[in-house]
Amino acid sequence: MLDFVRNRLKGPVAIAILVLIAVPLAITFGRMDAGTGSTGVAAQVNGEAIAMRDFDRVYQDQLALEQQAATGSLPPGFTADLKRRVLDQLVLNRSVIQFVRDLDFRASDDKVAEAIRGQAAFQVGGEFSKTAYEAALASRGITPTFYEEDQRSFLSLAQLQEGLLDGAFLTPAEYRRYLQLELERRTAAFVVLDAAAIAANLPVSDADIQQYYEANAEQFRSEESVSLEYVEVSLADMAQGYSPDEAALREAYESAEPGRFRTAEERRARHILLAVTPGRDEAATTKLAGELAGKLAAGADFAALAREYSSDTGSAARGGDLGFAGRGFYVPEFEEALFALSPGQLSAPVKTQFGIHLIRLDEIKAGSERSLDQVRAEIADELRRNKAQDEFLALAERLDDLALESPGSLEPVGEATGLPVRRIDVFTRAGGGPLPASPALIDAVFDQAALTGEENTRLIEFEDGRALVARVAEHRLPAPRPLEQVRGQVIERLRAERGAAAARERGEAIIKQVEQGTDLAAAAAGLPLAGPVELGRGTAGAPPELLTAIFRAPRPTSGPVVRGVELPSGYAVFRLDSVRPGDPDQVPREIRDQRKQLLSRQTGLTEVETLASVVKSAAKVSVSPDLFRETDEL
Numbered sequence: 001m002l003d004f005v006r007n008r009l010k011g012p013v014a015i016a017i018l019v020l021i022a023v024p025l026a027i028t029f030g031r032m033d034a035g036t037g038s039t040g041v042a043a044q045v046n047g048e049a050i051a052m053r054d055f056d057r058v059y060q061d062q063l064a065l066e067q068q069a070a071t072g073s074l075p076p077g078f079t080a081d082l083k084r085r086v087l088d089q090l091v092l093n094r095s096v097i098q099f100v101r102d103l104d105f106r107a108s109d110d111k112v113a114e115a116i117r118g119q120a121a122f123q124v125g126g127e128f129s130k131t132a133y134e135a136a137l138a139s140r141g142i143t144p145t146f147y148e149e150d151q152r153s154f155l156s157l158a159q160l161q162e163g164l165l166d167g168a169f170l171t172p173a174e175y176r177r178y179l180q181l182e183l184e185r186r187t188a189a190f191v192v193l194d195a196a197a198i199a200a201n202l203p204v205s206d207a208d209i210q211q212y213y214e215a216n217a218e219q220f221r222s223e224e225s226v227s228l229e230y231v232e233v234s235l236a237d238m239a240q241g242y243s244p245d246e247a248a249l250r251e252a253y254e255s256a257e258p259g260r261f262r263t264a265e266e267r268r269a270r271h272i273l274l275a276v277t278p279g280r281d282e283a284a285t286t287k288l289a290g291e292l293a294g295k296l297a298a299g300a301d302f303a304a305l306a307r308e309y310s311s312d313t314g315s316a317a318r319g320g321d322l323g324f325a326g327r328g329f330y331v332p333e334f335e336e337a338l339f340a341l342s343p344g345q346l347s348a349p350v351k352t353q354f355g356i357h358l359i360r361l362d363e364i365k366a367g368s369e370r371s372l373d374q375v376r377a378e379i380a381d382e383l384r385r386n387k388a389q390d391e392f393l394a395l396a397e398r399l400d401d402l403a404l405e406s407p408g409s410l411e412p413v414g415e416a417t418g419l420p421v422r423r424i425d426v427f428t429r430a431g432g433g434p435l436p437a438s439p440a441l442i443d444a445v446f447d448q449a450a451l452t453g454e455e456n457t458r459l460i461e462f463e464d465g466r467a468l469v470a471r472v473a474e475h476r477l478p479a480p481r482p483l484e485q486v487r488g489q490v491i492e493r494l495r496a497e498r499g500a501a502a503a504r505e506r507g508e509a510i511i512k513q514v515e516q517g518t519d520l521a522a523a524a525a526g527l528p529l530a531g532p533v534e535l536g537r538g539t540a541g542a543p544p545e546l547l548t549a550i551f552r553a554p555r556p557t558s559g560p561v562v563r564g565v566e567l568p569s570g571y572a573v574f575r576l577d578s579v580r581p582g583d584p585d586q587v588p589r590e591i592r593d594q595r596k597q598l599l600s601r602q603t604g605l606t607e608v609e610t611l612a613s614v615v616k617s618a619a620k621v622s623v624s625p626d627l628f629r630e631t632d633e634l
Contacts, residue, residue, distance in 0.1 A: 043087060043623045045094040050087075052624070059086045060439050067430070067437045079429070079439075083628060095619040096612050100156050107155035110314045115151055117314075117323070127268070128323040176584050178599065182537065183582020188550050188574050189531030191524040192543065193507055195570035199499025204491055212494045213483050219493075220486045226445060227474040228424040228433070231403075231413050233395045235465030238388035244380055252379050253372045261370045264327060268363040269338050270302055270320035275311035275355035289349040289356045296346055302360055311355060324365055334359070396467040400459035403469035407455045410471050423473070436462050444470070451475045500570065507564045507571040514562045520575050532577055546572045555579045 042055035063082060107115075117128040213220065244252075253261065272292060274285050292305055303319025310316035327335060334357060337350045341361035350357045372379075399413060406412040414421040424433035429446060431437030444450060444457040450472050461467040483490070513523035521529050535542065537551055549565040553576050561576040587595075 041624055042627055043091060043621060045091050045619050045621055046098055047620075048094060048098065050090050050094060055087065055090060055627075058090065059083055062086055063439050064437075080628070087623065087627070091619065091621055092612060092616045095616045097153060097157070098619075099615045100153075100160050103160070105156040105159045107152045107159070111155055112148055112151050113314050114317075115155060116148075129266075175599070179584035179587065179595075180582045183584070183587070184551070185534050185536055185580045185582070186550055187532050187534045187577045187580075189520055189529060189533070189577070190542070190546060190550075190572055190574035191510070191520070191527045191529050192546070192567070192569075193503040193527065193571045193573075195496065195499035195503040197499075198502045198506075198570070199495040202495060202498050202502065204494055204498075208494060209487065209490050210483070213486070213490050216493075217480050220481050220489065221478045222476070222481050223428045223430075224446075224478050225426050225428045225432075225476050226451070226472045228427040228445060228470055229410050229473050230422055230424070230435075230468045230470035231399060231410050231417065231419050232422065232466055232468040233392060233399060233417075233419065235388055235392045238391040238395075239384050242384055242387055244383040248383060249376060249379050250372060252383060253375065261375055263367050263369075265367040266324040266326045266365040267338055267361055268324045268365070269322050270306060270360045270362060271312070271315065271322060271334075272302075272306045272310045272320055272358040273312040273315075273355050274309065274357075277311075285356055286349065289358060293346070293349060293358055296358065296360075302346075320360075321362075324363075392465070392467075396459055396461070399467065399469050403456040403459070408453060408471070410456060410469065413456075413469060435468075436464065436466075438462055441468075441470070445472060500566075503571040504564075504566065507573045510573045511562050511564050514573075514575065520562075520573070524573065532575075534580075543567050543569070543572065546574065550574055550576060 040052040041049045042052045043050045059082065062085075063079065066078070066082065116122065122128055258264075274289050274292075276282050276285050280288070288309070292300075292309060295305065296302060303321075306316050306320030310320055312320075315322055327339065329335070330338065331352050331354075333350055333352045337347045337357075338359055338361060341347055341359070343361055343364055345361055347357075347359040350359060395417065398417065399419075402413040402416055403410070410421045413419075424435070426432050427435075427445065429442055431442065435441060438460065441457075441460045441462075444460055447457075449455040450457055450470075453472055453475075456469050456471045459467055459469055510520070510523045514520050530542075535547065535550060537547070539547060542550075545567050546565055549563060549572075553561050553563050553574075555561075556576055556578060562573070563576070564571060564573050
């Protein structure tokens, strides 16, 4: 029966190598590039290798996300830190997978098959389709065995995680105490001192500016940068004006992959598989098949009998339903019987290597064909894209060769290809100009051989269909920027620091006065006083840092509690007058139960995170000595 299921899962497929994201430790899956790229090993975890190409792929994806999210240049040392974080993620991923495997968590073939059949990408009209399955997977070029084992790993990890989540719980006393704290109300008055408003009135002299600049010169250094020349080829510029002739269109149409323009007939069947077992020999199995065939002929419910008797547990749960499939999908004996049936007709018992089947044809989906006229525009676009791709690859390869033949200059490259030599005046380790902030480009440009101007870079390809070779025309090391260039920044930082210090000093003076008996309003004269007001943990309007400090302050005993807290915008002083515990009984039971379930699951997630951390700490990890060498030299 398992071989029968596996036989149905044929065809190339692509799927991911597991990537375990540590914060907040949700186990997710993303595709690693199985194609060409960096070779070698980035690290080994308990003797198992993490390929360098996998490390590079994750690093470049993460860097692209960080660069998209950044509002400015990435800070110095960011890429080195990111590379270490990526390696840490991959080591965590690999060690947890090994742990799950060693515990012998394993999904059955039936579960794997059921998971694949249930994936929306392989369904048409809500039903699993072999045609859709093969079309979606063939484009990726990974073997069915790899896909099947990857799904097995996913399901095995899910078993462990769900087991920890389902086992997490809170006692009634713990949950009641949680609600009392969560619903607690605190009455407080507070005053906020705005550092920017205070700083606006603080005098800043030229001597102050000069002194601050000299004391903090490292903060005002220029970034390392280069002036960059490059020659670029773009896929969008290729095959301009090309229109394939009729002969090319017809040849492409007639040589198209089967199923692209012509779809074969598909049949939806149900079956009951009766496998020969140690407790039931072939004669007994044949007899049972005859009895069930008689019941079906008398009007018995096929789905009910399939659920009760079928040895194919995957389809039995669906009443024997196998979905739509065409010729070549089943073993020959099964296929011959199925395609001899009319809709609604039941087959005689059919013997295959898996046992004896009773088959019913439920529905026929006729094949279809689109004529050349119907797909002419589609084929023309494809031929145009293919020609553009061929031209792009040929020209890109020529760029690469010419750049190597003409070290130290791109003028011969531009003359030989007819492409212009472009220039970017300022290009940093965070990128710059019209080019993508590609790690491959940045690494190539800031390679020592390129920085000296003695070599052109190798060919750098981008995902948006561009490729280039480049050379460094000028290299500028970080250097102090003149005071005239950064005077505004110096004044801004000086005032911000002085404003924060003045706000803190005024706040501490207010606290001291209140502790000596002065009323908060009087001590904070001239400043807006809020409250007294009753606050909850989620009250809007108060700075979050202030709200956190109010709820962390000790309960008042002999009198109000007065504290101060630094804010991003300055400083705040608060007076805590009273605390009222929350009343769990005021929360409807339905909501209490929902929140308890959510809190228990959060507790389980913490347990998953802790387990993964322990497993990673126990792993024996060796890192390639070259992995961070270039990073450390930057």
